[in-house]
Amino acid sequence: MKVGLTGNIGSGKSTAARIFKSLGIPVFYADIQAKQLYADPEVKYEVVALCGNQVLDNDDEISFQKLGAIVFNDSEKLRQLNAIIHPKVREKYWKWLEYYQDKPYTVQEAAIMVESGLYKKMDILVVVTAPQQQRLQRILERESITEEQIRKRMQRQLPEDELIKYADFIVKNDEHTLLIPQILSVHQSLIKKMR
Numbered sequence: 001m002k003v004g005l006t007g008n009i010g011s012g013k014s015t016a017a018r019i020f021k022s023l024g025i026p027v028f029y030a031d032i033q034a035k036q037l038y039a040d041p042e043v044k045y046e047v048v049a050l051c052g053n054q055v056l057d058n059d060d061e062i063s064f065q066k067l068g069a070i071v072f073n074d075s076e077k078l079r080q081l082n083a084i085i086h087p088k089v090r091e092k093y094w095k096w097l098e099y100y101q102d103k104p105y106t107v108q109e110a111a112i113m114v115e116s117g118l119y120k121k122m123d124i125l126v127v128v129t130a131p132q133q134q135r136l137q138r139i140l141e142r143e144s145i146t147e148e149q150i151r152k153r154m155q156r157q158l159p160e161d162e163l164i165k166y167a168d169f170i171v172k173n174d175e176h177t178l179l180i181p182q183i184l185s186v187h188q189s190l191i192k193k194m195r
Contacts, residue, residue, distance in 0.1 A: 001105035001194060002097070002121065006113035007128030008157045009150070010135030012173035016128050017109040019183040026100045030110035034089050038062040046084050050077060065145065072152045086116055104194045114158055114166050124193075126186055127167035129160055130174055 005020070005027075007013045014029070021027045037043045039061070047055060047062055051070050057063040071078040093108060100106050105124075113119045130138075132154070139150050157163075164170055169186045173179055 001123045003107045003124045004122035005109040005126045010138040011128040011130045020107045026106045028108045124168045126169045128171045
């Protein structure tokens with residue numbers, strides 16, 4: 001069974017994914033896999049062709065901060081960048097899945113699973129939610145970007161109330177509701193589905 005795990009930026013998807021992993025469930029981190037692709041010379045060439053040399057840092061590597069400043073201000077460039085990256089991540093995922101045929105289920109953690117249509121390839125969708133102000137605060141604490149840049153990224157994602165319409169399970173990460181019992185409950189439900 002293929003489980004998709006998604007949520008808007010700063011919702012705590014990665015934290016939820018680590019809990020699934022601690023339960024012995026294999027987790028494919030799509031966003032990490034995507035970032036690793038930028039080191040591939042072919043991908044780097046395509047990204048520079050799309051956005052120009054200004055996306056490179058002093059070591060001639062892709063700067064995610066510079067790239068983000070361009071694509072989150074230009075929806076067409078963002079669409080084209082996704083068209084470069086997403087098929088390659090999907091290819092990695094299908095190869096990765098082959099190693100875990102013996103597991104009851106696997107989890108794929110990805111930010112824009114619904115927006116990209118990837119959720120249709122999953123058997124189950126788990127959506128992690130959190131209040132916008134908390135999400136904003138979490139991102140400000142972990143990344144060196146401005147509040148305005150974060151809000152632009154948030155606007156590129158489906159509003160949370162839309163996102164949860166696609167969910168089979170909703171996990172609240174609002175700092176009031178305990179996260180681990182919620183993930184355990186989802187895990188137990190998924191195991192029962194397999195029987």
